[in-house]
Amino acid sequence: MKVEAKILLGLGLFFGLMCAVYWNWSLENAGGVMMFAAMLLGFLPGGYYWWWSRRMKARPEDNPQATQTQGAGVVGAFPGSSIFPFVMGMGAFFVVLALVFGIWLLVPGLGLVLWALLGGTAEGRRGGTH
Amino acid sequence: MTDVLDPPVHAEHHGHEEHHGPTGILNWLTSTDHKVIGLSYTVTSVIMMVIGGLFAEIIRGQLATPNGNLVSLAQYNELFTMHGSVMIYLFAGPFAFGALANIMVPIQIGAPDMAFPRLNALSYWLYLTGSITMLSGFFTAGGAANFGWVGYAPLSNSLNTPGAGADLWIGGLLLTGFSAIFTGVNLVATIFYLRAPGMTMFRMPIFTWNMLVTAILILLAFPVLTAGLVMLYADRHFGTHIFSVAGGGVPVLWQHIFWFWGHPEVYILALPFFGMVTEVIAVFSRKPVFGYKGMIFATLTIAALSLGVWAHHMFTTGVVLLPFFSIMSLLIAVPTGIKMFNWIGTMWRGQVWFSTSMLMALGFLFTFLIGGLTGIYLASPPLDFFTHDTYFVVAHFHSVVMALVLGAMAGLYYWGPKITGYLLNERIGKAQFWFLFIGTQVFTFPLYVLGLQGMPRRMAVYPNDPQWKNLNDISTLGAVLIGVSTILFVINVIVSWKKYPAGDNPWDAQTLEWFTTSPPPHHNFYRLPQIRSERPTWDHNHPDYRSLHHGEHEGVHEVKGAHE
């Protein structure tokens, strides 16, 4: 986990330096703000990973000498199929079309999104189909 | 083999049994298997490439004569706008991170699937509906969006571009933008959390590394574009004045936002193909990637610098800090050069096997070299002043993106057999390569000259100068050759359909995806080798040929591990 953290922290540091130089030199706010946000995107998850990496046991994927048996056990649940991503996608499609062709399209759009949210959550609780 | 052991159990409910999901169209609609989604992405994005290519052929047809009347001025504006939009938003990006990365990254690191399979499926549906949304502009009364793929304000406001086409363009981009963000999240989570035991970060294949960096760039850049699009939509319909002078807004702000996404986007497009080419060159030279760690460092450096160079697209606005963006842009040449030399170093003293995939990769090297060198000029403001918005710029980025197309083909010929289980015909593939490679050079070279002679881009008609006409004709010929290469590719897919079984590892390749079957089973692996370097499959097949450091020679073994 440490390498992952270091990559993000390193990027955050670089963006922070760049932000300081750029903002002070150009006094242009749009770029300054965006670079500041980029710095945060490095520091926030990077800091979290760093904090976490110091509290966890080394994972088999971080151990150069790990054997495959060390990875035995449940990694996670990976559903093999689900209709709800499609439903959600169609809902988003209608929502976007509502931006163009009329507000009434929000009704089917948000309806589908809501159905997908509820259905997907319920499916996730059951563990989904494989 | 003692070093091959069962993989971890991937889910509570089953071990290795075959997948019993729905089949046929229902499988396509409901599958959350990264390979099925990746295949959907592959097919969709290749169709998008063909559509974008057709637009390009019409554009080149129009420009074959100075006062071309193949299309009207208005149609021409729609065509080049949608050509750029389709190629950038709907082909190059989704093909890289939706198609090949989606399929290959989990397999390359020994994962059973992407970290969030249902989110992955959602990404695809957003991408597909976004593509349909954007293209459907052609069927509205006012036509498709016509303000260039960059959508510069205030040309893109409701006063100058009324009509549904522009809104559909914005809507399509919102959908594909979210699709990209979700894929980015998925890739980062997969790479950080689902690696096989022993697959440390510095043992991941270069392609996976590049995809990780690409995913981080997606997360940095795409939200900015989405925010910008929302502002643009608000300006168009909710009466805000963010980008219009009349209400106290700043038009240049759109350019800042757009290019803050747009330049990282260039690397979001390029890095995956760098990765593919790296793998291909190593495999077909039968050597490890030369300077593996330097390569990763170069990729990270490119990513870091790419966020500080956006305004080199805006040098001629007169309102940006020229020296800052100039030096940052020039510096990107350094890691790019490192990559170039590493690619050559990989071939050096190898056994270079000219398969179609390798030829495409070599074509990439040459074409990208030209695109890269001409890019250095554009990083220098005084030179950008006189080439900006001329065909020189068009030629520069077409060299780059055509290199990416060559890289994409290298990837398809290389990984296609793994995905489908069948090889493509090498003879047709080589013919395709020569048409594509020569076509690319014939297409781009005259454009460089035209740009230096002052022909601006995005012109439906141009002054009747015989030299300009000749150069344009040569370029059109090149575009036709590229078109022929695309037809050859389609023919190849049809001719080779389920004809040449590939086997698990037809190229004697090195990385983990070649350890499993072709195509891989539902959760990718029945068994995994021990992972002791970034080439587990190679180590397994050729245990006596490990990677060597400078000064080392075969047979001289050190006590410590490969380099970890």
Add this chain to the structure above:
Amino acid sequence: MPGFGASAGVTESSKSAFHLWQGFSIGAVIIGALVVVLMLWAIVRYRRKGDRIPEQHQYHLPLEVIYTVVPILIVFGLFAATLVVENKATANPKTNVVVNVNAFQWGWQFLYPGTNALVYGQTTQSPIMEIPVNTNVHINLTSTDVIHGFYVRAFNFSRYALPGVVNQFTIRAQSTGTFFGQCTQLCGLYHSLMFFRVKVVTPTQYAQWLSTFNNPADIAKAAAALATTNAELASGVASKTSYTKFGR
């Protein structure tokens, strides 16, 4: 020395940009040739000759350091040369001849403050901007609607005409003649027809040309246009200084 496709142009800064172009080109040709030769050598010399597995060389640190450090040095060299030419191209020396260039869909207006001269033309009417030779001509460039690009190939120079921003630059043409100019930034339907011309004349001819704008209608028109552009300049200059005065 070859021009590598570009030409020297007719202004002081176009020539220095051209020399920079030549310098960059020589570098590009040398580096490009080196890479191509290495590539071809690798392809030809190390083409597959059998099933023997080559030595698996992966790292050569000294070599990697060389091809990291040398490009960095080259880049800083290019940057230094860029800075010198850039400062010339963006310099704004004092001058008496001022032209307010106003771009619009789809044409150009050239107004000469302090005189009665006003030139206006749309698309293929191709309005002509007359300027004296060997004189610093200060241009105030702005746009009334969308973004346009002021580009004259013979000047090796282009600049956006931005609404709400006044872009200022100075041209010093060194030879007389008529030069083709065109809008380079997509600005809508007739973008490809948004032409203009720059006619560089001797100072006497220039004075003569200015004196042709003497009938009352011309004077009234110019005065009205000046009032409009002055208002634009006043609002635009503010935004310009906030962008370009770098440093505290």
